[in-house]
Amino acid sequence: MTSPKINNETYINRELSWIDFNKRVLELATEEETPLLEKIKFSSIFSNNLDEFFMVRVASLKSQVEGGISKRSQDGKSPEEQLIGIRNYLDPILKTQQYKTKQYIEDDFKKEDIFILEYKELNERQKVWINNYFTTAIFPILTPLAVDPSHPFPFISNLSLNLAAIIVDSESDKEQFTRIKIPGESISRFISIPIELHDNESTKYTGIAIEQIIANNLSMLFPGMSVKEYSFFRVTRDADLELRDLEADDLMSALEEGLRKRRKGGEVVRLEVSTNTPKVILDLLQEGMNIDKENLYQIEGLLALDELIELTNFNLPKLKFREHQGVTHNSLKNSQLREQEELDTRSNSNFKSIFSIIRRSDLLVHHPYNLFSTSVEEFINQAAEDKQVMGIKMTLYRISKDSLIIDALIRAAEKGKQVMALVELKARFDEDNNIQWAKQLEQAGVHVVYGVIGLKTHTKIALIIRKEKNRLRTYFHIGTGNYNSKTSKTYTDFGLLSCQPELGQDLIELFNYLTGFAKQQSYRKLLVAPVTLRSGIEKLIKREINYAKNGLPAKIIAKMNSLVDPEIIKLLYIASQEGVKIELIIRGMCCLYPQKKGLSENIKVTSIIGRFLEHSRIFWFNNDGDAEVFIGSADWMRRNLDRRVEAVTPIEENKIKKEIKHLLDSYLEANQDSWNMQSDGSYTKNQILNDKKKYIQEKIIKLYKKEEN
Structure with a gap:
């Protein structure tokens, strides 16, 4: 059989596949059945994931464009085309996140007597308390930086939240641009206000974002000046460390130097601004950091949503998943x-x-x-x-x-x-x-x-x-x-x-x-990368192909984080065409098209994303009824197979092999927090609305609790 060619008909772009994965994370934040604080957590995880994606993957593509490198992806896209595709795919997803997060904070929190207020919503007693807090705990550590001919545009550190303002000299009417970095490491993002100051007696928590406090006390930073306009912004920079192969001592010193540079960051790859940012401030930011429209993201509501994770620390069990405590084997x-x-x-x-x-x-x-x-x-x-x-x-x-x-x-x-x-x-x-x-x-x-x-x-x-x-x-x-x-x-x-x-x-x-x-x-x-893992996995797949050719039952079940390697994908296509039944449980990126006519009709792909991050890698081969099972640290990606040291071990005790097979079957039967990949590469969420719901992670929790008792 002719080996399928890897092109846009047989290989899904890995960057768009990654965004699809993060979109599934966000879907958990928008599910009606997800407890409120867990919605906030998943939204925070979505943002944190996205920050890393920009710092590494988008930064790499931008470097290729700026360096004139025209290397195309496995699906035939140039770096420029991939950047355009990322932006077009991401924009509506971000709008959903912003809309839902705003709804949770402004509406759903208040129904639970949790109040994240804007400054204008504070009562007089709260304003007095907040202003005193600003004077004693925030004001001394702020450093306003002016921008004028004698003060160049300041360096904006990676992932920092900032305030930009236009201030006016009351005597000369001269306008000036200034930037203030919001303190992020020494002070919490959300400042708790004593609940006894709130008008609602049933209040469980009252807080305010620190940037709101600073913005409404700017007059203290600029005595004799008036604040004309202000807005918030945040930048994401290239944070990937490129290191030569060095001896150990040199590697450590090179890494320490690289980390110092990363804290500042490389080139800006994304500028996030509030949607209501005045044009004069927006123009100054774009000019000062040389940001074009393609790298500008206007955000409705709070910036830096990864920091929402702070709000999940409330001791409100009914707004969270039921607490889980593992058991001793x-x-x-x-x-x-x-x-x-x-x-x-x-x-x-x-x-x-x-x-x-x-x-x-x-x-x-x-x-x-x-x-x-x-x-x-x-x-x-x-x-x-x-x-x-x-x-x-x-x-x-x-x-x-x-x-x-x-x-x-x-x-x-x-x-x-x-x-x-x-x-x-x-x-x-x-x-x-x-x-x-x-x-x-x-x-x-x-x-x-x-x-x-x-x-x-x-x-x-x-x-x-x-x-x-x-x-x-x-x-x-x-x-x-x-x-x-x-x-x-x-x-x-x-x-x-x-x-x-x-x-x-x-x-x-x-x-x-x-x-x-x-x-x-x-x-x-052991199957060890980069020595024997690739050849070992290929040999196991080919053995199932031979069983299928000889009319014997042939099946592969594999669970992993990502399936990206083009050679493994080609071999899976061949296996499917020869009649091998293949069931893949892939949490993240999957660049293979399943159930595509004439290509992969015998391949099914499921993605499980729940309260726990699915991280285990399991490889099960039917082997004519005498199943061989492996676990290890490697995904089916080039980096794991060729550029990392990995170890994948066989599981040889029948009792354990049966336990793993039972778990794999349970994953495949799950109909909640489970998505099926379609032949066009899209995902459809399983959603059973009756009493036949099967949450795989909850099922496993009950299974282990039952065994303990």
Whole structure:
């Protein structure tokens, strides 16, 4: 069969596909059944996602245009055409967000006795309180910057919220342009006003945006002047770090310098202004920052909607999803060392070390349904304390700021164990955090490395070497998500805890590749990028094609964040045409057209977006009834397959394979928070309005709670 060509008929533009994903996030913010504060949260996430999209993807396209680079995308579009397409597709989505967010704040909040007021809505007592607050807590840290022949247009830092004003000298009538940066790190965006000052006795919260306070107290900043006009604005700059392949010491210093530059930002890629911005101010902003119409976004209502996340901290449970608390994996209930130490009854309890549990059988932990603290963190904690543990090796990609895993690694090093941590300094937007952790680990005696030159280390692996009966045994964790206690509560991820000898040996050799000069080209069971993962996945797909050609049942189920790689897409098209049934569960970008006549009639694509971020990657191949199942950290994207270090592990215990298959089937049966991709690339939301509703994440919560009981 002729391999399909990759063009605009067979490949969806990845930038537009990403916007489609973020549009689905926003749909959760507009769903009637979504609790009010969760609507605000999803709107905030939408904006935060969009900021990163502009800082990286749009910035890259603009750089190509400005550099005269005419490289076309896989679907045949030039950089200019992609930028136009992004703008045209995004504009109506932004209008929806602005309209709905304004409705939530101005109408729906008030029905719940929550008041986010504008200055003009304040009563006299509130105005007195706010003006005093401005004088004591805001005024001293503001710095108005004038723009005139002796004061050039000031640098506007990335993602900062600003006020621009035209002020008039009362004596000479001379007009002058000034800019004030709204303080964003030292003061909250929304200032809480004592509820006893509100006229409504049932008030639960009263607040006001900080920019409203500043705008209505400008006279204090400009004594002897009058304020003619003012408006708010915000800029987004190119924030992608381009780094040469450097040795570790040079890489760290280069990153630190790059981060200093990022805080300021590169070229402006977007200017956001209030819709009511006076023309004189708009002209001065566009001229001062050299912004054309294509990069100007006029916003109805509040700017910087990512900061709405502050408003979700209200203690109002009925306006949120029902609180979720994960459970300890059934097999680990009697293996919590920290609990035993607190009770000081370890010698008289049923305590079993986590290593003895893993020796009995492999464990699959599923976050956030299984607690990260009582599984993965406990695994590393016990390794740090166990006298028989000789060494610990880990990869660290995105780490929480209060990481107990870091604490455990430091304790292990202090106890004389051999501890190695690969800290990926180039984890985008986490570089600064990772640099600080790397320095702290090194000071504690941990051997810190930064990975393979030219590759980003994205794999999530931890290896424990333990001495047992005069020999060494390896225990390990291979996961789909980061060693991050914070995201483990909101991202769905799998992790395998095991001591299988062959996988353990693979991991030893993989760590040798990461820390030394070993050029490992083959592994026993692991699929490792950039060495064997692409060829391994292609081989598994081709095997299903051969089964189909021979008249045998052939099926693939794959769950991932993104499907972008053109070679994998071509192979999936071929598989579909040969009769392989393919079901894809893809949260984000999908550049494949499903169910397209003559191309992909046997491929179905589902997207699940809910209260938790679907982050796990699972690959299931029917294999003539003897299913092979894999989990790991890699999506089917070029960067994961060719430019990152990734590890995908087989799941070999039948009990766990059945558990995963049951979960995959449940995902495919979901009819809420679920979208089906159509043959033209658009998405249709599943919406069952009767008692047959199936929320997959709620179903899994109930499943694990039932198992606990």
